[in-house]
Amino acid sequence: MPQHQVTVEGRGTFPVEEGTKLVLAIERNGVDISHRCGGQARCTTCRVEFLSDQPPMGTKEESCLDEDGVLGQFRLSCQIRVDREMRVRPLMLASDEGWDPGIEVED
Numbered sequence: 001m002p003q004h005q006v007t008v009e010g011r012g013t014f015p016v017e018e019g020t021k022l023v024l025a026i027e028r029n030g031v032d033i034s035h036r037c038g039g040q041a042r043c044t045t046c047r048v049e050f051l052s053d054q055p056p057m058g059t060k061e062e063s064c065l066d067e068d069g070v071l072g073q074f075r076l077s078c079q080i081r082v083d084r085e086m087r088v089r090p091l092m093l094a095s096d097e098g099w100d101p102g103i104e105v106e107d
C-alpha cells in the first residue's frame with residue numbers, strides 16, 4: 001500500500017498507509033484525539049480542521065454534521081481514510097477535555 005504524509009499541527013509529520021482511518025493515523029502517532037462514539041459519526045469529538053485540501057465527504061459524515069448544524073465548520077476524522085497528503089489540526093484532544101479518548105475505533 002502506498003503511504004502518504006499526514007501532518008498534525010504542532011505534533012509532527014508521519015507516513016501513513018493509504019486507506020487508514022485518519023483518526024487512527026493521528027492516534028497511532030501519539031496524539032490523544034477524542035473518538036467518544038468509537039467512529040460511528042455520532043459524537044463529533046474526532047473533529048479536525050483541515051489545513052490542506054480536504055478529501056471528499058461521505059454521506060454518513062455529511063448527514064451527521066448537517067444534523068448538528070456544523071456542516072462546513074470541521075471534518076470527522078473517523079469518517080475519512082487517508083488517500084493523500086493531509087495537514088490537520090485536531091480540535092478536541094482528550095487531555096484538554098478531561099476525558100478518556102473514548103470507544104476504540106476499528107480499522
Ligand code: FES
Binds near residue numbers: 036037044046
Ligand atoms: S464521530 Fe464519534 S468518533 Fe468520529
